[in-house]
Amino acid sequence: MQSGEYTVGQLATAARTKAVTIRYYERQGLMRIPTRTPGGYRIYRSDDLDRLLFILRCRHFGFSLENVRELLQLADQTDAPCAEVDAKVARHLDEVRERLAELQSLEAELQRLSRCCAGGGIVKDCRIIESLSRDIGNSKTPACTP
Amino acid sequence: MQSGEYTVGQLATAARTKAVTIRYYERQGLMRIPTRTPGGYRIYRSDDLDRLLFILRCRHFGFSLENVRELLQLADQTDAPCAEVDAKVARHLDEVRERLAELQSLEAELQRLSRCCAGGGIVKDCRIIESLSRDIGNSKTPACTP
DNA sequence: CTTGACCTTATAGCAACTATAAGGTGCATC
DNA sequence: GATGCACCTTATAGTTGCTATAAGGTCAAG
Numbered sequence: 317m318q319s320g321e322y323t324v325g326q327l328a329t330a331a332r333t334k335a336v337t338i339r340y341y342e343r344q345g346l347m348r349i350p351t352r353t354p355g356g357y358r359i360y361r362s363d364d365l366d367r368l369l370f371i372l373r374c375r376h377f378g379f380s381l382e383n384v385r386e387l388l389q390l391a392d393q394t395d396a397p398c399a400e401v402d403a404k405v406a407r408h409l410d411e412v413r414e415r416l417a418e419l420q421s422l423e424a425e426l427q428r429l430s431r432c433c434a435g436g437g438i439v440k441d442c443r444i445i446e447s448l449s450r451d452i453g454n455s456k457t458p459a460c461t462p
Numbered sequence: 463m464q465s466g467e468y469t470v471g472q473l474a475t476a477a478r479t480k481a482v483t484i485r486y487y488e489r490q491g492l493m494r495i496p497t498r499t500p501g502g503y504r505i506y507r508s509d510d511l512d513r514l515l516f517i518l519r520c521r522h523f524g525f526s527l528e529n530v531r532e533l534l535q536l537a538d539q540t541d542a543p544c545a546e547v548d549a550k551v552a553r554h555l556d557e558v559r560e561r562l563a564e565l566q567s568l569e570a571e572l573q574r575l576s577r578c579c580a581g582g583g584i585v586k587d588c589r590i591i592e593s594l595s596r597d598i599g600n601s602k603t604p605a606c607t608p
Numbered sequence: 609c610t611t612g613a614c615c616t617t618a619t620a621g622c623a624a625c626t627a628t629a630a631g632g633t634g635c636a637t638c
Numbered sequence: 639g640a641t642g643c644a645c646c647t648t649a650t651a652g653t654t655g656c657t658a659t660a661a662g663g664t665c666a667a668g
Contacts, residue, residue, distance in 0.1 A: 355633045398588035402579045409572045426555045433548045442544035445537045501664045
């Protein structure tokens with residue numbers, strides 16, 4: 317193993333991820349097939365580290381592995397127009413905003429649910445259980461108004 | 463099949479879910495084991511519908527099946543104190559708020575990323591790809607200031 | 609008694625890993 | 639050269655909450 321070369325574990329450490337994840341990315345066609353030592357150990361170089369970091373940054377932005385695969389393909393075609401990259405990011409942003417809206421209304425509902433129970437009673441009288449047993453989501457009159 | 467009784471498909475329709483989901487909940491120990499017709503068809507009654515609706519409402523609130531299992535157990539012990547129910551809901555609300563915060567910062571980051579690309583260039587000059595290739599999340603100077 | 613809609617089970621797949629088992633390699637030390 | 643230990647290899651199963659498929663059986667109507 318020469319300088320500037322990494323085993324899978326060293327690459328993992330350098331990118332703050334795990335060896336299993338790198339091998340998984342290889343099986344999924346995201347990481348390139350590396351060369352091997354005579355004994356079969358994977359050998360990575362700095363461009364593999366770049367590629368891994370690119371993947372991890374995309375993941376950090378919430379892109380699926382499928383999306384990352386596509387982004388990698390686009391990034392490799394340096395002369396292609398970047399409208400597709402732009403569109404992919406925009407679409408992903410839309411999806412994130414959608415999930416955000418869902419989670420916000422979920423938070424509001426849960427907060428309402430949470431305030432139903434003062435905390436000192438028994439299950440039989442618990443307004444939370446009552447709320448979960450009736451269809452509070454669809455009723456016009458709320459299950460409880462704390 | 464008498465009135466007030468349901469096949470799995472009828473129960474599914476009544477609860478606006480699917481038969482496979484009900485059978486799945488049975489395997490996971492959420493729905494009770496139903497009686498069967500001589501031919502082996504599951505027969506449900508209205509309390510099974512209540513239980514299914516309870517499960518689906520919990521799911522709507524984002525509880526995991528594991529949580530729902532626990533909530534069902536608590537709901538069955540009508541004389542137990544409901545502090546545990548209260549705590550479970552509060553903990554879940556905390557988790558939802560955490561995910562919400564993560565998603566909000568993700569949205570901000572993605573929006574910044576999105577504005578990096580004007581849309582007319584080629585991949586080689588694309589600020590988005592550049593941003594994904596550099597570690598913009600950890601750099602003090604932003605990858606681009608559109 | 610046939611048709612057709614429904615039911616039954618078992619099994620595999622999805623995403624993105626994580627965990628486990630059983631064994632092999634590389635390198636330093638004795 | 640032998641030993642020890644950290645690390646590597648593969649294959650396989652598990653996670654969550656379903657969904658899809660296959661191959662077959664049942665029910666009720668006509």
